[in-house]
Structure formats: structure tokens, C-alpha cells
Amino acid sequence: MTAVLPAPRTAQAPSAGGPAGARPVRRRRRPVRALLRFTGRWTVRMLVCTAVLSFLGLAVGPRVADYRTMTMLTGSMAPTIDPGDVVVSTPLDVEDVEVGMVITYHIPIDDHRVVTHRVIEVDRTADGTVAVRTQGDANDAPDPWTAVLSGDTAYQVQAVVPEIGNVITLLRESVLSTLFVQLLPIGLGVWMLLAIWRPGREVDDADTHTATAARTEPPGATR
Template sequence: MTAVLPAPRTAQAPSAGGPATGRPARRRRRPVRAILRFTGRWSLRMLVCTAVLSFLGLAVGPHVLDYRTMTMLTGSMAPSIEPGDVVVSTPLSVSDVEVGMVITYHIPIDDHRVVTHRVIEVDRTADGTVSVRTQGDANDAPDPWTAVLTGDTAYQVQAVVPEIGNVITALRNDTLSTLFVQLLPVALGVCMLVSIWRPGREDDDTTTAGGAR
């Protein structure tokens, strides 16, 4: 009887992509790259969305909708409103102004600047004139004037957007303005092109690897 011995197994040749021992390491690295790529892509999208929404809300909204925005420059209303915060004010009938409201108005003296302070006293006359005394929450004394609210509308603070006023002020710097207005759109365009191009490249690599097996 003649015994038939099984043919010895030949060692599998390494693929064109590199030695077989390198494949597990490559597979372990791919999830990390995928996570980083996913995080970077969505971070970029969130940054763009935040910038667009901020622009629409602060620059376009007040001209289209019935509200106003103003950056707080002093700490007179701290801690509820800090310097650099943006206050959002909506219209209110002058006859509805009450003690305790935080309103935005022009002071009746000096440069007639706009301030945002809390109403501490309201005086209504028989002819319908409304005068108010105000005070900043952080100030020890009332404002040294009595303001007559002219017209039919006052503006009451409804919301506070923290710190965004500092960002707006910083963007007015010539260098930063050039960076964000001219260079940032170019960088965003390049990132979008890269994100479109890379998935196709990965598909090609996968097809090549599958054909080599």
C-alpha cells in the first residue's frame, strides 16, 4: 500500500500593501483616524453654523424683526450683565414700564448715550408723560437724572448673550478682520474640498486592498 502524504502548506505571500503583521496595526489606527476626522468635520460645521447664526441674530435680525441688540461696556449691571455681554431688548409700551424692569434708553444729559439700567421709580403725569429713575445693580446710588421716556415705545431687556460683545469688538481689529473676512472663507473652502475628496480616496484604497487578496 502506498501512503499519500498531504502536500506541505506554503507560506502566504505578503500583500502589496505590506507584511501581514502590519495589517492589524493599520486596522487599529483606522478607527482613531476616523474619529479625529469625524470630530474635525463636525467641529468645523458647528463653527460655521455658530458664526452664521450670530451674524443673522446680531446684524440682520434687528433690521428685520422687532428687537435691538447692544453691547454692555461697563460693569454697572454686574453680575446679571457683565461687560462684553450683548443685551437683547424688545419694544414695550411706555405706559407699561414698571419698577424692577431693566430698560435700555438714552440718558437726558451730556452725550445722551444709551444705557441699560433697572427702573427704581416711575412717575406718570396726567398728560401721559412717563418719567423714570434708574440704577445699575452694581451701583451704590441711583443715576443722577430723571429720564422722560419720549414717544410711545420703550425697550425692555429680555435676554443676555454672554461674552459675544467681546468677540465683536475683537473682530473690529484690522488684522483679525482681514483674517476672518478674507482668509477664513478660503480655509473653509479648502477644508470642504478635502472632506469631499478624501472619502473617494479611501474607497479606492479599499478596492485596491480587496483586489490584492
């Protein structure tokens, strides 16, 4: 008869940096710091995306697409269009201009500046000439001229982007222009390079915790 004796218990090897059987020390999580880091990261991304989209829409778009943009300087069309708003106008056949439309055109007097007003009267002649009377929504009287729309195309306002014209005017100031046109792109480039090259702290912490847990076994564990 052969007796079966229990196998001797193997002594637990002490873990690195602590006594035998000691559990790995977990780093204290900092949810507030992580939340601030996450919020800051996405805020910067949103600002960059907004700046890029605004630049493409206001500077590049009118050169490659069939529309125009113009900043409203006066309150003659308030509250429909306030000073500082940017209007987006698309081409329209002169023959299709109707009463009630808001169009952008050169006035026929003084400095021939560009205005954006509502059409209140349309006069078509036998030779195809189209003349309009306009008025600002906030003005008490019609404009003191009759404008003949030259060419075959007029421009009708299709959209209004609030307040962005004020931002554009502010950015044209010398100090801010230097900051945003020269220093800001450099700073964003450096920040993006650091974000790419620097390993994430969260990944390092997770890897360290996993490696420590793998090296440490609870008392009585068998292989």
C-alpha cells in the first residue's frame, strides 16, 4: 500500500518592492484632472476646426464656388441683418428679381458702394432693362435712387452668419493679426507634434499596473 502525501506548499516569492503576498499599490485616480485634460483637448480641437472652416467658407469658398460674402456695416437691415453679420449671396438671373427679395448691388450714386437692401419695386422695360427700388428693413423711407441692374446676374442673399464679421474686423488689427496669422499656427503645430510624440500618461499607467499585477500572485496560488 502506498501512502499519498500532500505536496509541500511552495513559499510565496516576495514581489518586487514589497513583502510576500502584498497587493500591488494602485495609483489614485484623478477624475477632475482627467476631465480638465479631456475638456481642454477637445476645446482646442473645436477652435481649430471652427477657424479652418471659417477660413475655407469666407476666404476660399467665394473664389472657387459660385457665391459671395460681405460684412454688414450698418443697421439698415436690422433685425434681419445686424451690423457685423456676414451675408452669403448667390447669383440670380436679373429677370428673376422680384419684390421682397434681399439683394446685394452697387448703388448708382456717390461712391457706388455696395448695399444689401430689400426690393420694394421692380420695373422691366421692353428692351430687357430691369430697374429696382429698394429699402432697408430698419429705414423709414425707400432709398433715394432707382438702380438699374447691369449685366445678366444679380446677387440674392441666401444666408446670414451672425457676428462673424466683427471677429474678422478684430482679427485685422495689427497685434491680433500677427498673433493669429503667425504665432498661433506655430503654437498649434508644436502642440500637435508634442501630442503625437509624447506617450499618453493613461496608457503608461495602465501598462505599469498590468505588469505589476502579472508579477504578483495572491497567497496560495498554484501554477
